[in-house]
Amino acid sequence: MTDEVKFCYKCGASLPDGADFCPECGASVRADGERAVPDTTVGTAPVRQDSLGAIPVLILVYGIFALIVAVFAFMFGIMLDTMLDMLKDYAERGLITQDDYQQFLELIGATTEAGKNALKTNLIIEGVIFALSGIAAIVSSHYCGKLENYKMAFYMCIAASALTVIMVFIGDISGLLLAIVGFVMCYLIYQNKHKFTS
Secondary structure, eight states: OOOOOEEOTTTOOEEOTTOSBOTTTOOBOOTTSOOOOOOOOOOOOOOOOOOOTTHHHHHHHHHHHHHHHHHHHHHHHHHHHHHHHHHHHHHHHTSSOHHHHHHHHHHHTOSSHHHHHHHHHHHHHHHHHHHHHHHHHHHHHHHHHHTOOHHHHHHHHHHHHHHHHHHHHTTOTHHHHHHHHHHHHHHHHHHTGGGOOO
C-alpha cells in the first residue's frame, strides 16, 4: 500500500490525507469534483450586557467640574492682587463703600499682607489639587465606560478622591464631601470588578 501524496492545484502545497481544503491557501481540493464549502462559523464578539450604569458619567462630570474649578482657582490665585487693588480703587472713588470693601477683605481673610499671601497660596494649591483630581477622574471614567483595565479605573478613582482630602488641611471643608462621594464611587467600581475584561 503506497501513500499517495496530493498537492493543491492552486498553490502546490502538500495536502494531508482526507483534506477538503488546502491548509496553505484554503482552496477546495475535494476529489469528487464537488466544491466544498468551508465550515466557517461567523464569530461575533460577545455583546456585553454589563455596564456600570451612571458611574462612568458621574465620574466624568466630576472630572470636568474639577478642571473648571482648577482654572478659576488658578486665575483668582494669580490675579488676586490685581482684583483687590481694583476693589480698593472702587472704594476710594466711592463706587463701593469703605465698609463693604473692609467686610469683603475680612470675609476672604485678606485684611493683612500675610493673609493675602496665604489666600493666594491656598487658591493655587486648590487649583493644582482640582486639576490632578479631575485628570485622574477622567481617566477612571474612560476605563469604567469601556469596562477595561479594572486596576487603572479603580486606582485613578482612589487618587481623584484622596487628592480632595488635602483641601481639608488648607481649610476647605468641601474637600471632605468630595472625598466621601469619590470613595463611594471607588466602592461601586470595586463591587463591579467582575464586569471588567481586564
